[in-house]
Amino acid sequence: MPQETDKKISHYILKATELKSLLDILFQREYHVIAPSIRDKSIEYDPIASFDEITRGWIDHQKPGSYRLANDEQDRFFGYVVGFSSWKKYLYPADKKLFEAEMDTKNFRVIEDGTAAPKYAFLGVRSCDLKAIEILDKILTEGPYVDLDYKRARDNALIIVVNCTRAGENCFCYSMGTGPRAYSGFDLALTEISDGEKHYFLVDTGSRSGEELISELGLSSASEDEIKTAEKAIEQTIANMSKILNTDGLKEKIWANLDSLYWDEIAERCLNCGNCTLVCPTCFCADIEDTTDIAGEKANRTRKWDVCYTLNFTYVHGGSIRTSCKSRYRQWLTHKLSTWIDQFGMFGCVGCGRCITWCPVGIDIAEEAKQLIESS
Amino acid sequence: MAKRKPKLAVWKFASCDGCQLSLLDCEDKLLEVADSIEIAMFMEASRAVIKGPYDLSLVEGSITTPHDAERIHKVRRASKYLVTIGACATTGGIQALKNFRDVDDFVSIVYANPDYIESLNKSTPIADHVFVDYELQGCPINKNQLIEVISAFLNGRKPNIHSYSVCMECKRRSTVCVMVAHGTPCLGPVTHAGCGAICPSYNRGCYGCYGPKETPNTSSLASWFEKMMDVDDDDIVRYFRTFNAFAEAFRKESESHET
Numbered sequence: 183m184p185q186e187t188d189k190k191i192s193h194y195i196l197k198a199t200e201l202k203s204l205l206d207i208l209f210q211r212e213y214h215v216i217a218p219s220i221r222d223k224s225i226e227y228d229p230i231a232s233f234d235e236i237t238r239g240w241i242d243h244q245k246p247g248s249y250r251l252a253n254d255e256q257d258r259f260f261g262y263v264v265g266f267s268s269w270k271k272y273l274y275p276a277d278k279k280l281f282e283a284e285m286d287t288k289n290f291r292v293i294e295d296g297t298a299a300p301k302y303a304f305l306g307v308r309s310c311d312l313k314a315i316e317i318l319d320k321i322l323t324e325g326p327y328v329d330l331d332y333k334r335a336r337d338n339a340l341i342i343v344v345n346c347t348r349a350g351e352n353c354f355c356y357s358m359g360t361g362p363r364a365y366s367g368f369d370l371a372l373t374e375i376s377d378g379e380k381h382y383f384l385v386d387t388g389s390r391s392g393e394e395l396i397s398e399l400g401l402s403s404a405s406e407d408e409i410k411t412a413e414k415a416i417e418q419t420i421a422n423m424s425k426i427l428n429t430d431g432l433k434e435k436i437w438a439n440l441d442s443l444y445w446d447e448i449a450e451r452c453l454n455c456g457n458c459t460l461v462c463p464t465c466f467c468a469d470i471e472d473t474t475d476i477a478g479e480k481a482n483r484t485r486k487w488d489v490c491y492t493l494n495f496t497y498v499h500g501g502s503i504r505t506s507c508k509s510r511y512r513q514w515l516t517h518k519l520s521t522w523i524d525q526f527g528m529f530g531c532v533g534c535g536r537c538i539t540w541c542p543v544g545i546d547i548a549e550e551a552k553q554l555i556e557s558s
Numbered sequence: 559m560a561k562r563k564p565k566l567a568v569w570k571f572a573s574c575d576g577c578q579l580s581l582l583d584c585e586d587k588l589l590e591v592a593d594s595i596e597i598a599m600f601m602e603a604s605r606a607v608i609k610g611p612y613d614l615s616l617v618e619g620s621i622t623t624p625h626d627a628e629r630i631h632k633v634r635r636a637s638k639y640l641v642t643i644g645a646c647a648t649t650g651g652i653q654a655l656k657n658f659r660d661v662d663d664f665v666s667i668v669y670a671n672p673d674y675i676e677s678l679n680k681s682t683p684i685a686d687h688v689f690v691d692y693e694l695q696g697c698p699i700n701k702n703q704l705i706e707v708i709s710a711f712l713n714g715r716k717p718n719i720h721s722y723s724v725c726m727e728c729k730r731r732s733t734v735c736v737m738v739a740h741g742t743p744c745l746g747p748v749t750h751a752g753c754g755a756i757c758p759s760y761n762r763g764c765y766g767c768y769g770p771k772e773t774p775n776t777s778s779l780a781s782w783f784e785k786m787m788d789v790d791d792d793d794i795v796r797y798f799r800t801f802n803a804f805a806e807a808f809r810k811e812s813e814s815h816e817t
Contacts, residue, residue, distance in 0.1 A: 222734040222761060247786065249739045266739075267732055276730040453775045455747035456722060460729035471718050476590045476709045487730055492722045493772050507773060542725070542737045542747045543782045 191365070191386045192393075193409050194401040196372070198381040201259065202233040204342075205305075207398055213303035213340060216272060218265065223251055225265030227272075227306070236305075244352045244535060247544030256376040260306060263350035266540050268311055268463035269304055270318060273335050276487045280470075283481045290481070299334030305342045307368070309361030310353075310532040312343055314463030316367055320526060321466060340391060343371035347415040349423040352535030354548050357427040360532040362419045364388075370395060373412040384412040427533070427548040435555045436520040440512070444557040448550055449508035451543055456489035458537035458545070459514060464530050465489070490514050519551055564613035564712065566591075567599040569633050571619025571626050572653055572681060576698040577644035578602045578618050584701050591705070594712055610636035614711055616704075617690075620646040620681045622653060627678065627687060634688040641707060642684045645697035645801040649769050652697075654681040654804035681804065694719065695750050697767040697801035703752055720751050721772040724764050727755035736763055743783050745797060748774035748807070769802035776811035791815040 196204065208215050209232075219228045220237045230236060241254045242262040254261035282293040307315070319336060322329040346353070346362035355361030364371050369392035372383040384404055387393050459465040469488035474481045488495060491510045496503035504510045522530030531547065538546045568578055582588065582603060591597070598608035615637035621627050634640055645651050656664065657680045665672045684690055694707055703719055710717035720726070724746035728735065736742040736758050744763035746755070750771040757764050770776070776798065783789035783797070798812035 222739065224734040224739045226732065226734070247738055247782070248741075249735075266729075266735065271732065276732075451775075451778045453723070453747040453778055454773055455725040457725050457729060457735070457747070460726065472715075473706065473718055474709055474713045474715065476587075476594050476705065476712060478594075478709075478713045487726075489722075489726070492720070492726075494720065494722070507775065540735055540738050542735065542744070543778055544786075 191388060192396075193404040194385040194387070194396050195404045195408060196383040196385050196399070196401055198259070198374075198376070198383070200399065200401075201236075201383070203399055204395065205233045205236070207395060208303045208305075208340070212301065214300055215303045215305060216269075217305040218260070218262070220251070224249060225251070225262050227265060227267050227269065227304075241348065242350060244350045244539040245544070246352070246538050246546045246549075247541055249539050256378075257381075258347075258374050258376050260344045260372075260374050261348060263346060263348065263353055264308055264311065264534050264536060266461050266536060268461070268534075268536070269307060269315060270463055270466070272300070272302055272304070273315065273339070274318065274322070274329070274332050274466060278331065278485045280483045280485055283483070285479045299331070299338055301338040302335065303340040303342065306344045307341050308344060308346055308355075308534070309364040310355040310358070310534040311463055312341065312364050312367050313358075313360035313532045314534070315341075317464045317526070317528060317530070317532070318466060320528075341368045341370075343368040343388075345371055345373040345412075345416060346419050347374060349419045350535055352425060352538040352546075353423055354425040354427050354533040354535065356420050356423050356533070357425075357429060357548075358529060358531060358533035359429075362423070363416045368392070373415060375408075375411055375415060382408075384408055425535070425548055427551060429529070432551070433520040433523050436516055436551065439554050439558050440516070442554055442557050444550075444554045445508045445512050448511050448545065449506065451545055452507050452511045453543060454491040454507045454510055455542065456491045457540050457542060458547075459489040459491065460487060461536040461540045462518075463532060463534060463536070464518075467495070469494075490517070515547060515550065515554075518547065563594065563596040565598040565608065565610070566595045566708075567610065567612040567615045567633075567637065568597075568602065569599075569615060569617045569619075570601070571617065571630065571647065571684070572622040573619030573644065573646040573651065575602060575618070577647075577696075578616075580643075580699050580701040580704055581616070584705060587701075587705050591708060595708070611638065612636055613638045614708070615640045617642045617647050617684050618644050620650045620653060620683060621687055622678055622681045623676055624678065625676070630684060630687050639691045639711060640684075640688065641692045641694060641711070642690050643694045643699050643704065645695065645767065645769060646681075647684045648693045648695050648805075649802045650681040650683050650804035652801050652803070655799065656681060657804050658799070683804075692717065695769045695802075696752050697769075700752050700754065722751055723747050723771045724749045724751050724753070724755050724758070724768070727751050727753070728758050731755060731759065733759045736761060741787060743787050743789055743797065745779070748776050748779050765800060766798070766808065767801050769805045770807040774807045776807050777814070780811055780815065791817050 239257045322332045343364045368388040371386040468485045493502040518530040707717045737744045742763045745766035746764035749766045750768040794815040795812045798808040
């Protein structure tokens with residue numbers, strides 16, 4: 183986890199041909215490197231064992247309910263924005279065995295999971311996703327109940343951000359104040375510049391671990407021109423970001439529309455399938471499942487990602503509280519854009535656009551919020 | 559004195575036997591089952607039958623004949639708990655395709671002597687005839703889910719079987735969405751989980767083998783197929799009219815697209 187993030191950021195230059203050296207150092211330091219690769223026509227964050235597995239030369243076109251990869255004319259490493267998975271799948275796994283228990287005559291004995299905490303290096307974390315990790319940090323490690331598995335994985339994790347030099351069609355990080363550039367919370371942050379002649383990364387350092395990597399690589403400091411070129415590329419990304427969600431008074435505006443008929447209109451389209459929450463980098467709800475073996479001598483307790491779209495999610499004695507699709511969608515959107523603020527002091531949405539792209543019927547949180555407010 | 563082992567019976571109605579085979583397919587787990595439970599009647603595995611009553615009956619197949627419509631009541635009377643397994647037993651199965659047509663028309667075409675055929679007009683799920691304690695969906699059922707149901711029954715707990723969508727299983731295993739990324743129509747968002755999202759993991763759309771999930775919004779999905787994926791009405795009818803054609807949500811959706 184990055185330390186001393188308030189220190190002044192230093193800027194260096196890493197040639198595109200030197201990216202391999204950075205990766206090699208991570209492998210030498212026995213990091214479990216997770217980086218973007220292509221799987222089944224989508225960007226996915228998978229473990230890699232060598233530099234060659236990093237994908238290059240692709241951009242993504244994202245629309246509500248649609249995702250397509252295309253060739254990147256600039257042949258960048260990081261021309262696309264985000265894939266459907268987020269880093270939570272490593273920090274807060276979808277299926278996590280919490281413990282095993284064994285019967286011993288009359289009592290039962292709990293066997294804790296003794297596996298060591300993983301040591302991840304995440305390469306290609308976007309600014310929105312970094313903010314999502316910071317949201318999970320707050321919820322899972324700063325409250326009265328600390329998720330130790332999350333905390334251990336997080337403490338060990340090295341984070342290499344990639345600042346976005348291209349805005350995806352469903353991105354609205356600028357509206358949410360989470361991107362496209364990261365200013366703190368990382369070990370290193372790369373801005374990829376590829377203008378036909380030159381191909382390099384402007385590297386920002388955000389921690390001592392980041393500084394150490396830079397000195398081991400022996401990188402030279404960036405010139406004023408190079409820093410300005412990167413800044414311009416980020417400004418261009420902001421200018422190109424067509425999706426906007428006006429957050430002024432958003433919390434109150436959504437509260438004021440809890441009884442709007444527009445929720446019924448959304449419910450006609452919503453499949454209550456759960457995809458939006460599963461791809462959301464900040465959704466952290468989980469179910470606890472206990473299973474026994476046939477003989478009734480061994481039991482397992484597992485934590486599984488859950489979603490607020492199932493009937494079981496609000497099942498209490500006597501039945502489920504949110505029986506209609508309308509009430510479940512309203513719960514989700516209201517939590518993300520309104521009640522999350524009361525609960526945790528920030529939005530639960532980072533504007534990554536995943537829920538829009540990966541909704542099988544293209545329901546668009548930014549558009550629905552806008553329509554909802556305008557419907558009043 | 560050792561505690562008496564609960565007695566298990568497996569019954570077959572109109573079906574292909576595939577769900578019963580899932581029990582045999584449990585292999586080493588089957589030995590564990592046999593340690594804790596007395597397999598008292600399972601014709602697919604053994605001719606030896608131990609008389610009822612039975613603590614747990616697994617019922618495969620749908621009701622398609624007057625004879626079976628009577629027989630299922632005998633099974634119910636002989637069973638403390640009755641669990642139906644598979645698409646046939648829970649929704650009427652693939653043979654429920656006949657429910658959309660006049661059976662007499664087929665019988666006269668298929669059989670030389672139609673007089674010998676005694677078939678009901680509709681293939682119906684077991685729960686239409688007798689009280690069912692638990693329904694395990696799927697064509698065929700998932701053997702791990704079957705073991706889970708048996709083990710929950712033996713330990714007096716609720717089975718961990720979820721009625722949410724196949725999408726939940728896809729995302730948990732990090733399978734890329736075939737609808738969104740490939741433009742392949744997929745019934746996953748309206749289909750009951752349980753298979754582990756096999757088809758999407760092989761880049762195929764979900765066929766809906768596990769039947770409708772809880773609160774399925776089939777009309778929204780079908781309308782997306784039509785508007786965004788150029789699927790015509792005839793194909794939508796075919797999507798919803800397979801192994802669970804007579805399950806209410808799928809039946810209504812297919813009927814609304816009949817031309």
